[in-house]
Amino acid sequence: MNKILDTPILATKFYVPPLRQDFLPRERLLKRLNESQNYPLTLISASAGSGKTTLLSEWVAASESPIVWISLDSDDNDPRQFLTYLFAAIGEIDKGIVENPSSSLKASAFESLDPILAELINNVAGNRDQLTVVLDDFHTITDENTNRLVVFLVDHIPQNMHLIISTRIDPSWPLARYRVGHRLLEIRGHHLRFTESEVSSFFQQILNKELTPTEIKAIAQRTEGWVAGLHLAALSMKNQADLADFINDFTGSHQFVAEYLVEEILEKTDPVLQNFLLKTSILERFNARLCEAVVGCGDAHEVLKSLSHQNAFLIPLDDHKEYFRYHHLFSDLLQARFSQTASINEVIDAHNKAAVWLEENDQIIDAVHHFLLGKNFQRAAQLVDEFGLKMIFSDRQNLLKSWLDALPEDFFSTLPRLEVFRLLIELIKGTLDMSESTLEDKEKLINSLPPSPENDRLKRRALVHLSMFLAFQNTGKAIQIANEAQKVISDEDDLLKAYLYSVFYRTYGMIGDVDRAADAYKESLRLSEKSGRLGMIANTTMIRTYDLCQYGRLDEASYYCERIIQAGDGKSDFYPAGPCLIGLAGVCLERDQIELAEQYLRRGLEICQKGALQGLFTGTVQSIRLRQAKGDFSGALKEYREFEKNFQRREFTQMTRKVSVLLSAGEFNEAYALVPEIENLLGGSSFSIQLPLIAVEVYKLCLARIKIVQSLFEEVSDLLDEIEVTVARDGRLGRLMEVNMLRGINLYKKGGMTISEPIITSILKALEIGEQSGYVRLLVEEGQVIRPLLNEIFTRRDVSPKIKHYASRLLASLGESSGLKEERQDFPVNGLIEQLTPRELDVLALLASGRTNQEIAADLVITIRTVKKHASNIYSKLNAANRTQAVIIAREKGLLPDL
Structure with missing residues (x-):
């Protein structure tokens, strides 16, 4: 069984965290949150422990509309995993909206995920029922591509869908644009803070006693209404005989207050429970069996049950209360104390015990994480070697790269696949520095892999990417490597063959072999269209546009770009259209069609911002050229300097x-x-x-x-x-x-x-x-x-x-x-201080032909009023009184052919 790609989806991520028995209803916030149904996006952004998740749980419990809940964590930074959970969660509400997304996600090895997300958006829009999606703990999502996918969703969200984001940190999205467009509802930290009235109600409910107005004001000021701080304070107050003295001594920013209270709680907890809390704090989520493996106890189920009953910052992740996590802040502080009080060997031992249990229970990604933290690099390297290929072919290179970066260099010589994984990631991302190692070494490395079906598959992909990387630098070597790859690629692998012929196109084009380059491009296009995957050929078409312009074949360049764009059936978010729109902008710019070039370029760059690196590179070059065409030389220089920083190529x-x-x-x-x-x-x-x-x-x-x-x-x-x-x-x-x-x-x-x-x-x-x-x-x-x-x-x-x-x-x-x-x-x-514009020259030629204003308007697809305006400008610039004089003067000045 595939331990990564085929690992069952964790249903616990879809459970709405249950409300505590002693939770305090937040009526004023619920009213504000009800307004979310009038906005595409609701952002709940505040620091840890501000009550974001509790508020959402309360709101969901009271809602009658379908609501999808996903509890996010750092593993969801992979765009495919993120979408897999999104599709699966929505499928829990209505399976008709999502039809077998996993196959589409796996098949999209080289493509943008935008078309898959677009299909989901269309399906939701067609369903017409209201749907709200809650993404909790979104601050754990730091991957640029995953963030871009959510921005894509917000920008194209149907009217019957609403997205609610809970996060500690504002995402780097165009929030200002959403505000101006009245597309964003915000609930911030100052909204979530308890008012003095709420503080009074809270402590009355928790402690079953009323605090004096002075005490309420003091604790509200010192915690700044911070929900987690109030909870921690309440726990400590339960055992305080003199609340007034306790509150008076309760000072400092909420970070130090939290540390003080945790110490107060831990110091009053028996050593066995302290040991349990500290050691299990290394786990992002856990059940009783995992806790027993880490702590070495046999009663973890009873301990968790007791902690849950005491509301000790233990958050259940499912209705059966089998899986849990600690409140994030509580977990952070426990980990800090564990690292301070335990020896290095104790911390390492805890991570290794967790890793062993996770591996035995097929949770490989978490197992690798803990083996690395536990300094068991040998076992971590073996797992990366075993499962890295699946990570490569599922496009989870970012996570794989983080593993490889954490491994000592010694393991790369004993496990050669690790080095190939690293090389392939550098090739895919275009970051390979050829000056550090010779090309022969890289090729030798790929070919040194021992024969096996998995190694052969890895070798083929590595060879194709290496040849594509070399296409613009060392064409002879690129062709040689591509020929080697061609011998071992399966006839059924249309997409990889399309990549290969794209390599041939780029290399033959670079050496000026026009005919062979054209044949290779057409075969790459055929295979891409056959596979239904046009992302790669779109980039190659953009390059071909540049090439065709060099040969004076501007019309042909436009044709191929339009062919790819039309495959999207006019969809404005069709990913392969991005590079081709940039190609069209280049053709229009060559013809000095400035306005049209600007339109194509703007649309193309918007699409390419979603992940098309080559499109962004070429599009930015065209943007700089457009500034020059408009006379903005200082702006062009400024944009170029920024471009040079962003593209280290x-x-x-x-x-x-x-x-x-x-x-x-x-x-x-x-x-x-x-x-x-x-x-x-x-x-x-x-x-x-x-x-x-x-x-x-x-x-x-x-x-x-x-x-x-x-x-x-x-x-x-x-x-x-x-x-x-x-x-x-x-x-x-x-x-x-x-x-x-x-x-x-x-x-x-x-x-x-x-x-x-x-x-x-x-x-x-x-x-x-x-x-x-x-x-x-x-x-x-x-x-x-x-x-x-x-x-x-x-x-x-x-x-x-x-x-x-x-x-x-x-x-x-x-x-x-x-x-x-x-x-x-x-x-x-010829005496003309003010030159005729290209459009005025067109009108002048038609005036000379004897056409009426109405006929000229029809020919040029403009209004009669515009024709008259152009004619007036022509007469003025030529110092002519009428059409006849204008034509005579124009012939004298060589602006029109002689009769």
Whole structure:
């Protein structure tokens, strides 16, 4: 039996903690909590011992609506376990809402969990009955992905569903947005604190005696109405003859008050019970048999029964009172006292006794936890070695990583799978530092695993991830490893094969093998669609969009992105749509469709925030580029610096943007300082890798741009000659266009800003490619230095109207949106100080064709009023009185082709 993935769900986590017999009703808080049915989210946030769980238990007991309760703990940080319990708990209310979620969760090894959660949301919405979900002790959930899932649920929660969160610490969610949108009800510590009236009622009920108003005020002030402190005080007061003296001596912040009271309670407890409390405090949850194993007693059932009767901060986790936990604060203080009063060996012994019992009872995760705390690294390592593979394939890498980090290094040499687990986690997370160990060592490590079905499965996955990691760095080695993996992957494993062909696409693309890259992409897409799992291919499609744009195939780039997006049937939260929306934003940005690019980018980043790291990386690069396009150079630089902190990666696309941002912001010295780094990459590096062709071209273009500013014109010319050889041969039109434009700029600056025929020849080559493929932004990003070069095009009779019209579009887009800081200046185009916008050029062409305003509106999908507004702007800029004059002037200035 799978001791991790198939461990039965703990039903005790679904039980609402029963109310104490002496609990004090909180009518004012119940009224506030009743309002939760008017809000998607209710947040009960206060310190430990504030009565959050008791209040919720009281409210649930009085409620008539279906309520789901889940008591969370640190194990629920795993997103799949969290969702498993959420589905199971809701299934207890209505099994129709949840249909076999476990199979979907297990099958989602490489995918986002958003689609599974979206299905649950749709099912709840379709059910129409009101449903409230209580998540108690949410502060134990620290995993970013699990938090993101709950935010996703809140953002898309149906009207008939309500979420109540109980926590010690505010989650890092967009709470301000929820407040503004009236989507959040809050119950805070100050709400939960007992008023003096409640303190009076509380002590009267607990002690069966009335305190004086002075005593009530004193104890209320000193405990600050803190519920746990009041309970602890009441326990101590039971044996106090002089309450006034006790209260007068009862001082300090509630933390010290709690410590004092625990000592008072423990000191008045017999040593046998003290020993029981201290040793069992190491357990997060326990039953009598586990307590007996840890303490070494035979009467734990009676002890727990007695503690429960005494209300000694023992919280039952089920109706049968079989499983318990201590009040969190009480447990923390007991553990602190245990570590202070017991020897190290006693503490270690208690953890090991707990671990042995937990392992024997198939609670492997808790067993590993206690073996590690008990310094029994040998047994912990053996369990990690045995069950780590299941953790890898259930995507519980975070928990596995914490285990591996806790083990001494000695065990990694004796249990080689541990090292492979660690390598695979680094590959999956993209954190592998190749400078610390050679590639040969990593590959040798994977292949050194002794033959077995489990090891073979681990080896296949490790090889695929290693090859994908190397795709952008050492393409030859990546292809070699991918070929090895291909030989051992089962024909039935469509998803892993899709990953493999994605590797082939990325590697062949990086060496400029267009045909083989295209074939590999199509096969990866086919296998991904066959498996119904599009998360990975979405990232590859985003990369392909960038590649296709380099080849001038912007329409094809859009097609593949839209194909993936449409697979989501228009769902706004369709996970694979995120990277593809970012890909579409890149295409629109290339065409200078700024508003549309911004819309796609915003939607794409919202989706990718839920876990698509590659999408966030590329999307942030596009966001920086968008700022530059809008002329916000300082904002672009600021965003880039933040981006560099968040993404500790070295990729050629990142270097391209860095050089562009620094030059456009006027940070020339910082740009100059990049030259040695880039030259080192091109000449060899500490990674001992051979850069692929595409990366080499990009790095050389970066050098050329910097060296133009440094006036190193001959070096620039040599670099451009080298790049042109490969880009012309392989048909990378976008890069060829860049080369020609940079060559023109280099000659222009070398000649002292004098325009010569070689300059015009280079510029025309760039414009011909750009006009044919639809490029705008790639040329405009060169800055205001190209303005006089474009102006010169209008003076040439041998230049076609089509190219002149394209040059006009570039000038209109140029504006103040791009360029080196020192080079921004005004250059009129044939006397036009204010240029026609791209839309005005479209309207001008239709005016010249003789179309009516109504026909123009229909062609451009705008209103007639907007057409008239554009026409008025055109007349003003051309200094024309009417349509006829505007067309004549436009032809004279080369804005329209001659008749």
